[in-house]
Amino acid sequence: MMKFGNGRWEEVGRLGGGGQGTAYEVVCANGNPQHYALKTTNRSDEQAIERFRREIEISETLAHPNVIRPVEHDVNANPPFVVYELCVGGNLDKQKEVWSSDLNFALQIFEDVCVGLAAAHFKGFVHRDIKPQNILLKEARGPAVVADFGIAYSSEDARLTQTSEIVGPRIFMAPELEHGGVHDIFPSADVYSLGKLLYYLLSGGKVLSREDFRQPHFDLVGLHKNGRFERVNLLLDRMVVREPEKRFQDAKEVLTAFKAMAELLKGQYNMVGSKVPQPCLYCGQGSYQLTVKAGDNINKTSHEDFYYFVGFKALTSSDWRMLVCDNCGHVQWFRVEKAKTKW
Numbered sequence: 001m002m003k004f005g006n007g008r009w010e011e012v013g014r015l016g017g018g019g020q021g022t023a024y025e026v027v028c029a030n031g032n033p034q035h036y037a038l039k040t041t042n043r044s045d046e047q048a049i050e051r052f053r054r055e056i057e058i059s060e061t062l063a064h065p066n067v068i069r070p071v072e073h074d075v076n077a078n079p080p081f082v083v084y085e086l087c088v089g090g091n092l093d094k095q096k097e098v099w100s101s102d103l104n105f106a107l108q109i110f111e112d113v114c115v116g117l118a119a120a121h122f123k124g125f126v127h128r129d130i131k132p133q134n135i136l137l138k139e140a141r142g143p144a145v146v147a148d149f150g151i152a153y154s155s156e157d158a159r160l161t162q163t164s165e166i167v168g169p170r171i172f173m174a175p176e177l178e179h180g181g182v183h184d185i186f187p188s189a190d191v192y193s194l195g196k197l198l199y200y201l202l203s204g205g206k207v208l209s210r211e212d213f214r215q216p217h218f219d220l221v222g223l224h225k226n227g228r229f230e231r232v233n234l235l236l237d238r239m240v241v242r243e244p245e246k247r248f249q250d251a252k253e254v255l256t257a258f259k260a261m262a263e264l265l266k267g268q269y270n271m272v273g274s275k276v277p278q279p280c281l282y283c284g285q286g287s288y289q290l291t292v293k294a295g296d297n298i299n300k301t302s303h304e305d306f307y308y309f310v311g312f313k314a315l316t317s318s319d320w321r322m323l324v325c326d327n328c329g330h331v332q333w334f335r336v337e338k339a340k341t342k343w
Contacts, residue, residue: 003029004081005074009038020048020150025086036071037086040079049080051150056082058125058149066116068136068147087145089137092201098140100204105141107262110198112144114258117194117251120146121187126153128185130193131172132200153185171207172196175242187250194254195239195247202232211240227278230271231261278323286327293321 002011008029015023015037026038041052053075059068073082089095092109099106113135120127127149134148170178174192177185199208203223212218213236220229235257238248248254270278277287319337324330336342 004038004040004079005072005077009036009081009083011038017042021052026083035086037084038081039084040081042079049075052080052082054152055148055150058120058152059084062116062119062123062125064116064119066112066143066145067119068145084147085138087136087138087147089140089142092132092135092137092144093205095137095140096205099201103202104266106201107266109135109137109142109144110194110201111255111258111262112142113146113197114194114251114255116144116146117190118255120149120152121190121250121252124154125149126185126187127190127193128153128173128177130190130197132197132205135197155185171209174244175210176244186244188244188247190251191239191247191249191254192241192244194251195236198232198258199236199240202229208240211242213240227271228265228268231265235261280325280327280330281332282330283325283328286325286330288323288330288332289326291322291324293319 002024003009004011004026009026010029011024011026012035013025015025017023020043021039021041024038024040026036027033028036041048043049056070056073056075059070063069068087069085071083071085074080075082092099099109113130117127117130127146128151129148130146134146136145136147137143138145172193174189177189195213196208199213199218199220200206202220203218206218206223208218213220214233216222220232221227223229238246238257239254241247248257280286280288319335321334321336323332323334
């Protein structure tokens with residue numbers, strides 16, 4: 001078993017590793033039974049060490065419950081290391097079976113991530129590497145924390161990452177970062193990755209190809225066979241879009257819109273619209289279909305009889321929709337001119 005920090009930290013297991021570094025589960029040699037996570041860097045070049053130092057600095061600067069918390073570090077040790085709180089739930093891949101079958105848990109994870117990332121954006125940091133492997137759960141049921149700020153960008157201190165570098169995971173990366181050469185990096189780049197993460201959480205762990213979330217084989221409405229998930233699509237319209245200016249501009253804006261969407265989704269409120277199939281509230285077997293709306297080509301006599309039959313007074317200024325269940329005939333009415341949302 002390996003030891004670090006002149007023997008102060010003792011390895012009890014290996015958590016994972018890659019080309020950049022290795023993570024171990026460790027205990028302190030002073031007899032404290034609590035377990036921690038220790039991360040080392042495998043590279044000794046100046047830029048890698050500086051990034052490692054920066055990752056630690058950012059986590060310490062943020063000091064946020066939804067950002068991984070460093071406990072101790074020594075960048076001058078051989079190898080350099082940092083000790084973090086141990087997130088026993090692991091990354092999102094490890095708990096996929098739990099959150100993929102629990103909508104409320106998946107939504108809570110995403111809210112935690114937004115809160116942590118909003119704190120980073122407020123301090124001027126752009127993470128640039130948001131992906132499931134960098135979202136950890138302190139316990140099996142959360143809360144979630146954002147980890148690995150190794151390639152984070154700050155507009156006030158761009159010394160760590162050359163703008164010509166390609167950074168981050170390509171499948172989650174904002175298009176403007178993919179080929180490098182970006183001199184102005186904004187939090188909206190993280191917003192794109194957040195959208196991919198939201199889709200990942202609500203699709204049961206599917207990885208979304210670029211901006212294809214409305215394509216039939218990716219659409220959450222079809223995957224869940226539930227029109228309420230169109231609310232998620234409307235949110236993704238402002239996140240997973242190629243043009244940065246069309247996105248929410250930071251995680252705080254995402255968080256505000258997400259909370260409103262999540263309450264509607266969890267409360268199982270139906271979407272209003274003719275393009276989203278809605279199950280009948282009466283028989284539960286059929287779906288409402290848009291049958292007639294104001295301005296449809298109806299002859300005068302039948303139009304007048306129709307109004308008389310349903311007890312409405314015909315108003316030329318009215319804008320209404322009638323939806324009828326295709327199974328039992330149950331009717332839903334909408335007065336669109338009275339609504340904030342027009343359709």
